[in-house]
Amino acid sequence: MAEGPPRPIRTFGRVTARPIKPRQAALMTSLLPSLVTPPGPFDPLALAPGAGEVWLEIGFGGGEHLAAQAARRSDVLILGAEPFLNGVASALRHIQDLGVGNVRLHAGDARALMGALPASCLDRLFVLFPDPWPKRRHAKRRLVQTEFIQDAARVLKSGARLRFVTDWADYADWTLARFLGSPAFAWTARAADDWRRAPADHVPTRYEQKRLGDCAPVWLEFERL
Numbered sequence: 001m002a003e004g005p006p007r008p009i010r011t012f013g014r015v016t017a018r019p020i021k022p023r024q025a026a027l028m029t030s031l032l033p034s035l036v037t038p039p040g041p042f043d044p045l046a047l048a049p050g051a052g053e054v055w056l057e058i059g060f061g062g063g064e065h066l067a068a069q070a071a072r073r074s075d076v077l078i079l080g081a082e083p084f085l086n087g088v089a090s091a092l093r094h095i096q097d098l099g100v101g102n103v104r105l106h107a108g109d110a111r112a113l114m115g116a117l118p119a120s121c122l123d124r125l126f127v128l129f130p131d132p133w134p135k136r137r138h139a140k141r142r143l144v145q146t147e148f149i150q151d152a153a154r155v156l157k158s159g160a161r162l163r164f165v166t167d168w169a170d171y172a173d174w175t176l177a178r179f180l181g182s183p184a185f186a187w188t189a190r191a192a193d194d195w196r197r198a199p200a201d202h203v204p205t206r207y208e209q210k211r212l213g214d215c216a217p218v219w220l221e222f223e224r225l
């Protein structure tokens with residue numbers, strides 16, 4: 001039997017946990033189909049011709065950040081990728097509650113979604129509290145790898161911003177080292193508060209509020225050169 005390309009190492013844990021609540025389950029049938037990204041390669045601006053910018057949030061968890069940003073910025077199309085189905089269902093609830101239509105969702109691996117996007121199409125990319133995989137032997141499961149940085153460089157426009165935040169010190173060091181090693185990105189911090197304090201436009205996430213990490217959140221903002 002012919003072998004396909006190797007599957008990327010899985011960066012996420014469970015794709016379902018507890019049963020999805022009835023209202024959210026209904027939204028998976030009634031609302032999600034109108035919001036899913038197309039199956040093959042696509043131009044995001046073709047989905048929202050009036051949008052001034054396109055942003056992507058990777059691993060949106062419960063979707064509170066994604067929906068709130070979409071409500072704040074109706075001029076932006078926000079793409080979101082999340083393989084955890086309870087998270088997708090929760091995001092649909094926030095999207096409906098806030099009445100936002102400028103979002104498109106991929107209920108799966110963000111790396112597949114990024115592969116379907118044209119080069120230089122994104123203005124912002126968010127990676128907020130990614131799975132930390134703190135054990136050394138699991139570090140290969142972290143989202144931020146050299147290949148991920150190359151993929152991000154391809155889809156981001158020159159001058160676009162990538163926001164990464166973690167409350168695990170080793171993951172912050174790991175990410176900073178890898179981005180500093182990439183000629184495609186520059187770290188924008190000028191003073192310690194730039195990485196110590198949440199940016200003014202941040203919307204707190206559910207994972208962030210659990211404070212499960214081993215340090216205060218470290219905010220890293222990179223510019224695509």
Ligand SMILES: C[S@@+](CC[C@H](N)C(=O)[O-])C[C@H]1O[C@@H](n2cnc3c(N)ncnc32)[C@H](O)[C@@H]1O
Pocket residue numbers: 011012013058059060061062081082083084087108109110111128129130131132143205206207208
């Ligand atoms: C620790 S949670 C944080 C969720 C959310 N950002 C928050 O702050 O509440 C990390 C999330 O990233 C998702 N994730 C992990 N790998 C992913 C990938 N390759 N593509 C998209 N999402 C991913 C996981 O399913 C999980 O929901």
